[in-house]
Amino acid sequence: MQTRSKNVIVIVDGWASGRYLAPAFVGRGYDCIHVSSTDKTSHAGYRKSDYIDNFELESSTPSAILERLRGYSIKAIVPGCESGVVLADLLANNFDVPRNDATTTQARRNKYHMIEALRKAGVSSMKQFASESISEILAWYTASELKTVIVKPTMGCRSDGVALCSNAAEIESTLVSNHGKLNVMGVVNTEFVIQERLEGIELMVNSVSCGGDHFVTDMWIGVGGIKNRISTDEYAELIMRGTEIFETVERYVIDMLDAIGVRNGAAHSEVMLTVNGPRLIECGARLTGAQLFAAVEEAQGYSQLSMTVETVLNPGQFRIRADALRKSNQRNLRFVYMCSKSDGYLVNDLDLSQFDQLATLERMIVFPRIGEYLPKTHDTVGRPGYAFLLSDDNQALDMDYLRFRELESKMFQDALDA
Template sequence: MAVTVRAAGLATPRSCLAASPATAAQWFATSDLDEAVVKPLASAGSDGVRFCRTPADVHDATRTVLDSRNVFGQPNTAALVQARLVGTDYYINTVTVDGRHKVAETWRYTKQTRPGTGPIYDYEEPVPATTTEARLLRAYTFAVLVALGIRNSPAHTKVMLTATGPVLIETGARLGGATSPAVVEQHCGMSQTALAAAALATPKDFDDFDDRHLTWTGALRNVEFINHRVGHADRLAMVQAAALSSAVEVCPAVDHGEPLRPTADLLSTPGYLYLAAETKDQVEHDYLTLRQWERDGLHTGGLAVAAGSTGP
């Protein structure tokens, strides 16, 4: 993917395909990079992603990847070592019909990083199509889709907006996951799922959709749950989260009683929820309240706060 996109004259991270820890460590040692990202070639949900600052770290991270299977159960035969980019993360959800590309959603990521882990997804917020950043990402993403030959498919593209412009992280010719299309449509006017359905069932609606002027009022945030304790999932956590004044949908990823470990990547989150309100202040207040509850043991039943409490 990176080689193809780079050949089209588009920015991608400096990369090394490593079949051994020694190859990965040697590449980093001679790269003049301050930090690298090591990850499997094919996986999902930030599986196996690790930030490294030394050749020894790169060696260990590559060994971990090669000694494991990805989330699809396939053995990792190589690791991808890339320059760690500095900037703001986005994902752009598109639908393409006969080479005509349209953006259904653009979202800005906020992530956390902790020692010894990969990126932890914190929350995402939609970006109005009329903003300069959205227009820049739209043009770059369309060029990536052309370079990759995506002509009839939804696509989920992750891009880092750096000081020098957009840089591709990855593209998947698929719908974006971990979303609630009805919530997105209600608050943003369009979802990728709805636009993909229109492309198949009502082509005129796809043709008439103008992706350059899509915007909305109010504030919306998709918040990933973050668990801090070893334990078992407590169903009351979802009930309490739903009682937040701006909560509009709660989406658990675990069943009651299922073992939980501290969240280290997207695969170990207990789920997510959407917060929506007229003002960003209310969304931020409820977000901070949720994070405090989580630190107090919300997901493993260690929190005894009455549902509906709003104290941060």
């Protein structure tokens, strides 16, 4: 069977959480085209069969891809994950589609320019400095009189290459070990940003925007973790709408999105609620990563994914839909970051059946397979899986969470034992 669609959705780097976009659009009768910006990242979840055509930047040029896309009637161009943000902006600026201005893309991708955009717009932000020079970064650190700082590649993602440093020697060691390294986004690290360490309550905020109008779809608070370590939260809790913390951070995020030029599409923001108010850690102009959207749908009746798809297809209903969703009931949802305390090659299959005893377990995904290497978990890059616990009873969540950790430890150990 052959079809010819008038309105086609273009997805750039439709892997990781972006793998859910094409099936959602296809399920509503739309055809999708995939554009790959790089072959240097993981293509987890990508299925060629979800698309009517596939273009690869590695074997072509942006102008050649644009020429091919002009043969279609394009309804929207959206990034599937972080690596697709820059190219999606570039392509969208050549079509009459909802988009973010490509001239301000760096404010939504480069970790330094992102914070600078806030400063210029008068939105509260952290102290920072960026350079390709180790000596310049060390000189700024000395002059700043800051004690503990965060150092990371300006074009990185997640906790890859990110370090918490308390002296010049640690900063220099971090820069030397990461300079010239290919990061998880397929970008070679050349420039680094050094930022003050924010302290307070860490929050993850997911949103969808339409024509400069913004809606926070879900907000999470990180729980647990190891002091003086990066990204070691044990789990995150869904924050209820109407609470003081939700409303305070929501107001800040809306101002922040305006400042960095997010006018259309999904965004995932990490915010620290300090004693002086919210401060942005960083923001990605794409869907949140590492999330099972079905669990969020079960908890509140919608998710960032469903809101993104509905907004692309019917932008005129955005505000009506957002106002209605604000009144939806929410259930308690716990986003558990799985952890392996041991490392080695898996010699046995992972037995997930033992988790059936947990009444609150809503969704679970585990990545390692037999024969693969399981690293000891120490940050977001190496997490072996995720789970969601859902209930109206917080006590039940607490009990199942403790049992989950026991079963998790046993499962990984059994899979490692010959």
